Amino acid sequence: MYDDLKADVCKANLELDKRDLVIYSWGNVSGIDREKGIVAIKPSGVAYEELTAERMVLVNLEGKVVEGDLRPSSDLQTHLELYGAFEDIGGVCHTHSTYATIWSQACREIPCLGTTHADHFHGPIPVTDEMEETEIASEYELNTGKMIVRRFQGLNALELPAVLVANHGPFTWGRSPSDAVVNAVILEQVARMAYGTLLLHPGQKEISEPLRDKHFRRKHGREAYYGQEKEE
C-alpha cells in the first residue's frame, strides 16, 4: 500500500551511501504521505548494504509503528517535528557528513561566500543554539526538532532547506526524500568550500544581497530560467 513511499525512502537512503555522506549505519532519510498521515523512515542501526524497501519502517504522525518489524531510526521524533512545522516538505535527511559536521561542531553558521551557495540556499545556513541539560535529559530527539523549528522562526524552510544542529551535525529537507538528499550533498560541498575560503582568507565577507538573490532566483521561483521547463 505504501510501496512507492517505501521504495523512494529506501532509494534516498542508499543514495547517502553512494554519495559518500555516511559510513556504517550513520544517517537516515524519511518521507511523508501527507494525505494518509504516514511517514516511512530508515530502521535504526541497519547498515546500508542490508537496506531494502521492505525494511523501511512506517509510522503515524505520533511516531507509532504501523508497519515493519524493525525499530525506526532513533532520530524519528526530530523528523516528525520538522514535518509538523514545515508544511510543504516531503522528505527529511540527517547525516554526519564531514564538512557540514565540522561547521556544526564549531557552532558556526555557514556564511554565504559564493554563488554555489546562493544557487541553492537563500542565506547563511543557520546553526541552532546549544541544548540545555533539561532538554537533553528527556525527549532529546523531540527537543532537537523543536530547537530547529525555533531557529527557523521568520525563515522560509523551503528556500533554506538545511540547518546545523550545534555540536552535532546537519539536517536537510525538501519536497521529497530524494530532494532532501540532494540538499545534503550540496550542503556538504558548500560547507567544504566555505571552510577552505575562510582558511585561505579569514574574515572574507558574504557576497552582496543582489548577487545572492540573483543566483537564487535564477534557479528558484517564478522567474527561474535555469534548467528545462517544468512544473515546480
Added chain:
Amino acid sequence: MYDDLKADVCKANLELDKRDLVIYSWGNVSGIDREKGIVAIKPSGVAYEELTAERMVLVNLEGKVVEGDLRPSSDLQTHLELYGAFEDIGGVCHTHSTYATIWSQACREIPCLGTTHADHFHGPIPVTDEMEETEIASEYELNTGKMIVRRFQGLNALELPAVLVANHGPFTWGRSPSDAVVNAVILEQVARMAYGTLLLHPGQKEISEPLRDKHFRRKHGREAYYGQEKEE
C-alpha cells in the same frame, strides 16, 4: 551537419564528470565552429548521465538556438562573449570545482608558486572585479563575460587560459572543447597546491620570472621541447 562538433562538446562535458570537477548538473562546456558561426553547448540543468551528443544545443553567435529542443546553458552569453573577444579559442568551460572556487570565493588571484603552475599558465590566474548591482540586475551572464574580457586587457588569453570570477568560480578555455577541460583539470590541481602552500607557509613568494618562463616555454611555443613532435 554539426555532428562532430556536438560529439566533441558532449565528450568534453562528460569528462568534467569523470574528472570529479562537477556534481549533478553543475558546469558546462561549449565549442565553436568559427567558419559557420555556430556554437554547441550543454543544455541547461541536465544531469551528466543523461547527456548525449544529440542533446547538445546549437546556437548562432547572437545566442539564438538554431538546433535542439532544449534550452542552452544559462551561462551561454558568457561563453559567447569569450568567443568574441578571444579569437583563437575553440572551447570554453565553466565549473565550480572545489579549490578553484575557494580562490574565487576568497576573491584572490592564484599566485604562481611552482613549476606545475608555470608549465601550464603563464602568470598568476587573474580574478575579476566584483560585480556592481547594475551589472547583476540585467544581462548578468553577458556582463560576467564582459568583466572577464576587461580583466584580460593586456593579457594573452591562450597563454593564460583561465580566470576566476570573483565570488563565483572558474572559467577556462582552449583551442578545443577538450583543451578547455584539460585546463580546468589542471587549474583545479594548481589551485589545490597553491592553497596548501599558503596554509603551510603564509607569505610564500611567487617563483622567479626566469623559472616561470623556462617552464612555460618548455611546453609552449616555438622552443617547446616537452612531449613528442607535432604541429601546434
Added chain:
Amino acid sequence: MYDDLKADVCKANLELDKRDLVIYSWGNVSGIDREKGIVAIKPSGVAYEELTAERMVLVNLEGKVVEGDLRPSSDLQTHLELYGAFEDIGGVCHTHSTYATIWSQACREIPCLGTTHADHFHGPIPVTDEMEETEIASEYELNTGKMIVRRFQGLNALELPAVLVANHGPFTWGRSPSDAVVNAVILEQVARMAYGTLLLHPGQKEISEPLRDKHFRRKHGREAYYGQEKEE
C-alpha cells in the same frame, strides 16, 4: 583448529585495506581465543593482496609462534600487553591512518567536539607520554604496550577503545577483531572532523557532559535504544 579465529583476523585485516586506512603492508589486526590462550595476528610486512587466512600466525600468550611459517607482526608484543591488561577485549588493531596519525604526531589528545565522537568514545581519545630513551632501547614494542596500559589507569577500555601513541599512531580494540577495525574507521573520521573543527575555530570547547553521556548511552549499555534488539 583455529580456523574461525584465523578467518576472522584475516577478514579484519583486509577490511583495513578496503576502508583506506592503510597502504602497502602498514597496519595489523589480531584476535584472541581466551579459553585456549591463543592469539592470531597478521604476518609481518606482507601486503594485503597476499593475505589469506592460512597465512595468519598463531602465537601463545608469551608470543611464541605455535603455528604458521611466517614471522608475526613486529607489533605483536604491544597487542599481547593489551590483551593482558584489558580483560574483555577480543581484538586489537593498529594503523597509521592519516588524521589519527596527525593527532598522534602532534602529541595531542582528541577532544570530544561533537556527538559523532560521543556516540562511540566516552571521552577524549587519550595520547600516551613520549617514550624515554631506555624504553626505546630494549623491548620497544612491549614498552609501547605498557605505556598504553599506564595511560588507561582509571579509564574504561571498552568505553574508550582507542589510544594515540605519541609520535606514532593509533591503536584501537574491541570485543572482536572486526570491532577493533570498526573503531579504527570511526576514530579516523572523528579525528578528521576534530582537526577541521579546530582549524575553523581554534579554541572550540568540548561538548557538555550531559550531551556526551546522552549520546554514548543511546548506543551503549543497558539503556541503549539505538539499533535493533540484540544481546550485547
Added chain:
Amino acid sequence: MYDDLKADVCKANLELDKRDLVIYSWGNVSGIDREKGIVAIKPSGVAYEELTAERMVLVNLEGKVVEGDLRPSSDLQTHLELYGAFEDIGGVCHTHSTYATIWSQACREIPCLGTTHADHFHGPIPVTDEMEETEIASEYELNTGKMIVRRFQGLNALELPAVLVANHGPFTWGRSPSDAVVNAVILEQVARMAYGTLLLHPGQKEISEPLRDKHFRRKHGREAYYGQEKEE
C-alpha cells in the same frame, strides 16, 4: 634485449597513475642496467593509458637514444645525474604529487614528525636551494640534477631516498624502478601527515633521535626485524 628493463620501467610508470600520484602525462620513472650502461625511461608527454613496454625509450649514460622512436622524458638529464652520483640506485622517479609538491613550493624540508616517516626515511626530507638564473638559462634539467647531488653531500642516498626540488616537486629513487615508486607513494603520505601536523600544532618538534633510529633500523639494515627473511 632490454625487455625486462623496459617492462619494469613501464610497470613502475603505470603504478604512478594507479596510486593517484599523477594526472595526464605528468611524472616519469626510469631504470638502469648498470652492467650495460643503459637507462630505460618514459617517453615525454605520453599519457599513461598509452604507455606500453615497447614505447619506453632506451638511452646510454650520455643521454643518447639507442632504441625507441619517441623522445625521452624532458627530465632525462636529471635522472642521469642521479645515477652518476648515487651508485647503488637502480631506479629514479619524479612526480608532482599534491603534498610533496606543496612542501616543495613552500621551499621547506619535511621534518621527521613521526614513526611513519622514520620507518622509511632516515632524517628530514631535504629541499634543494632555489636555482640561479644562469642555472635555469642553459642545461636546466642537468643543473636540477647537480643541485640535488650537491644537497646530498654528506647524506646517505639509500637511507634518504627522496628530495624536494625547491619551487618544483619531489624526486625519489631506490634499488629498482618499483622501489623508487614505493618511495614516492610513501613520501606523499608522509608529506600529507606532516602538513596536517603543523597546521594542527604549529611548532611541533621532530621526534627524538633514538625513536627515529629505532624505527628506521627495525626496517633497514642488518638488525632489521620487520617483514619476512630475505636478502636485502
